[in-house]
Amino acid sequence: MNRLLIQNGILIDPSQRIFEKKDLYIEDGIVKQVEDEICEIPEGTRLVDASGCWVMPGFIDLHVHFRDPGLTYKETVETGCKAAAAGGVTTVCTMPNTKPVTDCVEVVEEILEKAGKAPYTHLLPIAAVTIGQQGKEIVDLAALKEVGICAISEDGRSVMDSGIMKEAMRRCAQLQIPIFDHCEDESLAGGCINEGEVSRELGLPGLSRDAENAMTAREILLAESTGAQLHICHVSTKESAEIIRMAKAHGVRVTAEVGPHHFALSDEDIRREPHSKYKMNPPLRTPEDVEAMKVALADGTLDAIATDHAPHSAEEKTEDLQHSLNGIIGLETSFAISKKTLVDTGILSPMQLVEKMSTRPAQILGIPKGTLSVGSCADICVAAPNETYVIDDQFYSKAKNSPFIGWKVQGRVKMTILDGRIVFQDGKITEKEDLA
Ligand SMILES: [Zn+2]
Ligand SMILES: [Zn+2]
Structure with missing residues (x-):
């Protein structure tokens, strides 16, 4: 079983009007628990520390x-x-x-x-x-x-x-x-x-x-x-x-x-x-x-x-x-x-x-996404709202035709989770073999 616990992040979920610190527990791609603090952690759970980050659908x-x-x-x-x-x-x-x-x-x-x-x-x-x-x-x-x-x-x-x-x-x-x-x-x-x-x-x-x-x-x-x-x-x-x-x-x-x-x-x-x-x-x-x-x-x-x-x-x-x-x-x-x-x-x-x-x-x-309520599919973006950086031309896209190269911004996507699995973390896409 694939288990993931995202801790200490600020959950932003318009579907539940939530904008506060919450832990999020995910099992086999489904959000199972959303609590102020989740203390009972099943064995084999992968922990993600999202301190200071926004956790969003x-x-x-x-x-x-x-x-x-x-x-x-x-x-x-x-x-x-x-x-x-x-x-x-x-x-x-x-x-x-x-x-x-x-x-x-x-x-x-x-x-x-x-x-x-x-x-x-x-x-x-x-x-x-x-x-x-x-x-x-x-x-x-x-x-x-x-x-x-x-x-x-x-x-x-x-x-x-x-x-x-x-x-x-x-x-x-x-x-x-x-x-x-x-x-x-x-x-x-x-x-x-x-x-x-x-x-x-x-x-x-x-x-x-x-x-x-x-x-x-x-x-x-x-x-x-x-x-x-x-x-x-x-x-x-x-x-x-x-x-x-x-x-x-x-x-x-x-x-x-x-x-x-x-x-x-x-x-x-x-x-x-x-x-x-x-x-x-x-x-x-x-x-x-x-x-x-x-x-x-x-x-x-x-x-x-x-x-x-x-x-x-x-x-x-x-x-x-x-x-x-x-x-x-x-x-x-x-x-x-x-x-x-x-x-x-x-x-x-x-x-x-x-x-x-x-x-x-x-x-x-008309799809049941855009929410992190219990029972929904664990498609998640974790971003650091205060991280400042300059956008460069190192894209995963084949193309580089962006007018925003060189822009100084505040807010970086740190992690993307698809069906409960981390597909992107700290600038790197997870290898396909590791997703199989
Ligand atoms: Zn068009
Ligand atoms: Zn178009």
């Missing part, structure tokens, strides 16, 4: 790209899962823009088989909305649900035909599959990223704020009329946040996520340093938008923090802002950047941060 990242199958020079299921573990992330949802596109049972099975061989984090595949992400023929939702997808999403683009999107939502509502939505009206996407803003000065093409806002509004209206469970990906504009706020007030079944880069960086950073590490889609917006993201996180309009972890090779992510690809990695820096930007500044409490990184994402997925 493992983070759940609703939005990552692992590039596998097909683009494995950027990332693989194996390296992506290791990056997750190093970031305290115990469940990831992988987006379907693989090669081939994750739009059928065979590709989902291939991903799940690879995930089975990478026991560092739980992986839940997201399938595309339409075959080949072509926006025409809706995928076989029932078959995909059967094989284990957690949601569908056309991430990277929107389904432009409103009729097809409405039909997809209608089927999702019927089968109770969440739909994750990258909001980008392609007819408005051309031109400049931020009309009248820094990106226009630089002449960068991309997702205009109109393109994001208009599509956010359409998707919410369609979700209201079909009853689908809609989740808006990577919100970046103040208008989008306001539309979601109003929709929630009207009782629409909508949730939303924001990436750390959209509350930690703004287009002022590109102006200061025109570098491709600041190039992503949606792009960095104005300081005013950044403030709006923080307000929306604090008031609950934005439910979750998700990284949109998007690995690229060094060749694809050169200093050349014009020609480099969109996207940055985020799994290994998400906790530290979120804590620095939101908690150390008093915008969110530690409890609210854990809510955004674990408890709410679990609720959005």
Whole structure:
């Protein structure tokens, strides 16, 4: 029997409204006891001293790209899962823009088989909305649900035909599959990223704020009329946040996520340093938008923090802002950047941060995680909230395209526990043989 006792840590569990010193006893992957102090320790129990550390339900990242199958020079299921573990992330949802596109049972099975061989984090595949992400023929939702997808999403683009999107939502509502939505009206996407803003000065093409806002509004209206469970990906504009706020007030079944880069960086950073590490889609917006993201996180309009972890090779992510690809990695820096930007500044409490990184994402997925109550699965992140360090480029991800290299942060993930087993400790991933 596999026994683990985490002692003297500060338990932060939004599901039980606990923020105090507790011991946590785990047996065969299940939380068995949560007490102020556990003194009767069964023989053979591995002890973990978590003095001064936060003990939190493992983070759940609703939005990552692992590039596998097909683009494995950027990332693989194996390296992506290791990056997750190093970031305290115990469940990831992988987006379907693989090669081939994750739009059928065979590709989902291939991903799940690879995930089975990478026991560092739980992986839940997201399938595309339409075959080949072509926006025409809706995928076989029932078959995909059967094989284990957690949601569908056309991430990277929107389904432009409103009729097809409405039909997809209608089927999702019927089968109770969440739909994750990258909001980008392609007819408005051309031109400049931020009309009248820094990106226009630089002449960068991309997702205009109109393109994001208009599509956010359409998707919410369609979700209201079909009853689908809609989740808006990577919100970046103040208008989008306001539309979601109003929709929630009207009782629409909508949730939303924001990436750390959209509350930690703004287009002022590109102006200061025109570098491709600041190039992503949606792009960095104005300081005013950044403030709006923080307000929306604090008031609950934005439910979750998700990284949109998007690995690229060094060749694809050169200093050349014009020609480099969109996207940055985020799994290994998400906790530290979120804590620095939101908690150390008093915008969110530690409890609210854990809510955004674990408890709410679990609720959005409808899975019994994001909690450390007795009987729940022992997916845990132990972090030292006061440890100060500078983020370097030594990532478990294959990629290094992070704008946060060189940032001084306070808060380091010390240990990640998956199903009661330590998969990451003091900077090192546990060898696979030792996990078998
Ligand atoms: Zn996207
Ligand atoms: Zn994405």
